[in-house]
Amino acid sequence: MPELLLKGLRIGSIKGILFDKDGTLSNSESHLICLAKLRIKIASELLTLKKKSRYAVPNLIDMLTKAYGIIDEKIDPGGIIAVASREQNLISTATIISLSGESWPASLTLATEIFASADSAQSKLYKGKGNSRTLLPGALRFITSLQKYGIICGLISNDTCLGIEDFLRLNKLESKILSFWSAEHNPSKPNPLAVKGLCEKLKLNPDECALIGDADSDLKMAKEAGIRINLGFVGGWSKPPLLNEHEHLIQNWDDLTINDP
Numbered sequence: 001m002p003e004l005l006l007k008g009l010r011i012g013s014i015k016g017i018l019f020d021k022d023g024t025l026s027n028s029e030s031h032l033i034c035l036a037k038l039r040i041k042i043a044s045e046l047l048t049l050k051k052k053s054r055y056a057v058p059n060l061i062d063m064l065t066k067a068y069g070i071i072d073e074k075i076d077p078g079g080i081i082a083v084a085s086r087e088q089n090l091i092s093t094a095t096i097i098s099l100s101g102e103s104w105p106a107s108l109t110l111a112t113e114i115f116a117s118a119d120s121a122q123s124k125l126y127k128g129k130g131n132s133r134t135l136l137p138g139a140l141r142f143i144t145s146l147q148k149y150g151i152i153c154g155l156i157s158n159d160t161c162l163g164i165e166d167f168l169r170l171n172k173l174e175s176k177i178l179s180f181w182s183a184e185h186n187p188s189k190p191n192p193l194a195v196k197g198l199c200e201k202l203k204l205n206p207d208e209c210a211l212i213g214d215a216d217s218d219l220k221m222a223k224e225a226g227i228r229i230n231l232g233f234v235g236g237w238s239k240p241p242l243l244n245e246h247e248h249l250i251q252n253w254d255d256l257t258i259n260d261p
């Protein structure tokens with residue numbers, strides 16, 4: 001099997017690599033900050049229209065900002081906007097809205113409306129401006145080199161199927177990433193069965209693969225699924241994630257190369 005090298009040192013033989021998307025392959029920070037701010041703005045406007053007190057709305061803005069993980073115009077890699085699925089973000093938003101005095105059914109309805117409105121507003125903002133989730137430097141070179149050595153690539157993300165498909169299309173990765181596992185697959189990550197499900201789709205065993213992600217939940221999931229090599233990626237956010245579950249750390253994609261023994 002081809003060998004994976006980190007800064008020229010051999011770390012193991014593999015047949016496949018599973019990639020996380022946001023903060024690992026994708027430069028997503030500005031996209032996610034924009035989305036979080038739109039959700040917060042729309043939430044504030046909706047609750048103001050419902051004539052909530054001046055106390056409730058500022059508190060809501062502060063709580064949503066903290067929950068999403070927006071700090072000084074940067075994203076906390078451990079915040080829900082960076083790590084969690086859309087559904088988990090929606091439930092978290094509804095929970096915070098409920099603290100302003102809304103019933104749970106009303107909070108869910110409001111959160112759903114907020115998300116739809118924010119999606120629409122962001123689409124208009126980015127219309128004609130190209131790809132808002134470009135690949136991080138060196139990622140395309142590395143993925144292309146994997147094809148040369150016959151290494152199979154998969155993607156595992158808490159994005160939706162449509163979000164992943166758009167990402168692959170805009171970055172011209174459809175022929176390079178052979179399959180993916182999304183938040184809409186059952187179970188979704190960080191369940192280890194998500195890794196096993198993707199490996200099955202790729203016709204690989206977990207112990208023939210490496211997984212590269214930017215969150216401890218990804219890396220712990222990889223270990224529990226029996227992945228051979230798990231690598232933490234820390235170069236995808238302005239504020240690097242603090243990782244503990246990794247075997248190896250990667251700062252940038254040029255650190256990795258392939259050797260055919």
